[in-house]
Amino acid sequence: AQSVTQPDIHITVSEGASLELRCNYSYGATPYLFWYVQSPGQGLQLLLKYFSGDTLVQGIKGFEAEFKRSQSSFNLRKPSVHWSDAAEYFCAVGGLMEYGNKLVFGAGTILRVKS
Amino acid sequence: DGGITQSPKYLFRKEGQNVTLSCEQNLNHDAMYWYRQDPGQGLRLIYYSQIVNDFQKGDIAEGYSVSREKKESFPLTVTSAQKNPTAFYLCASSILRGSFSNEQFFGPGTRLTVL
Numbered sequence: 001a002q003s004v005t006q007p008d009i010h011i012t013v014s015e016g017a018s019l020e021l022r023c024n025y026s027y028g029a030t031p032y033l034f035w036y037v038q039s040p041g042q043g044l045q046l047l048l049k050y051f052s053g054d055t056l057v058q059g060i061k062g063f064e065a066e067f068k069r070s071q072s073s074f075n076l077r078k079p080s081v082h083w084s085d086a087a088e089y090f091c092a093v094g095g096l097m098e099y100g101n102k103l104v105f106g107a108g109t110i111l112r113v114k115s
Numbered sequence: 116d117g118g119i120t121q122s123p124k125y126l127f128r129k130e131g132q133n134v135t136l137s138c139e140q141n142l143n144h145d146a147m148y149w150y151r152q153d154p155g156q157g158l159r160l161i162y163y164s165q166i167v168n169d170f171q172k173g174d175i176a177e178g179y180s181v182s183r184e185k186k187e188s189f190p191l192t193v194t195s196a197q198k199n200p201t202a203f204y205l206c207a208s209s210i211l212r213g214s215f216s217n218e219q220f221f222g223p224g225t226r227l228t229v230l
Contacts, residue, residue, distance in 0.1 A: 009155065090157060102173070105157040
């Protein structure tokens, strides 16, 4: 089945350490790709998006993501995590004709930051 | 400031009652969406609307109803037919009608609890 997969339900990193959150999709065409962040009890905020062009995209709060077509991946990275980055992160894909152009979300990855 | 507002933030309902969740946007966006969020399941699309007086079912529309009488407003009614309504509900909007390729802007959410 076509899907968006975030393999890690929870990730814990130390403050100041680097971070990589994984996202894979199983659609034939190259979709539009998004990363959102959600603090507890809040709405979602867009971190970054990829539509075309440079496969390394920069976002807000020091995050970046790299689209790798050969791996069908769009992993989110940050070189040095801050305690305020603790939240839930969602990968999403859109612009897929076979899916009715809906925005499809992964199940999310909860990031915990330890001091 | 432009944005999306949802009210109330918390809502309690007795079994057998219908309740309506409010969603208003002043971003002049064409499209609006309702998602349901449950722990570990990401976001699931309930209904969406691309134009006033028109809306389509999403993946989990059973037990819900919507209206789109004004561009700015997209209320969601959770009916007594919804078997498990306790969840966090998120409203979103986006610029383009007919495409999910553009980013969606999210409201702060409403937490519904059935007593």
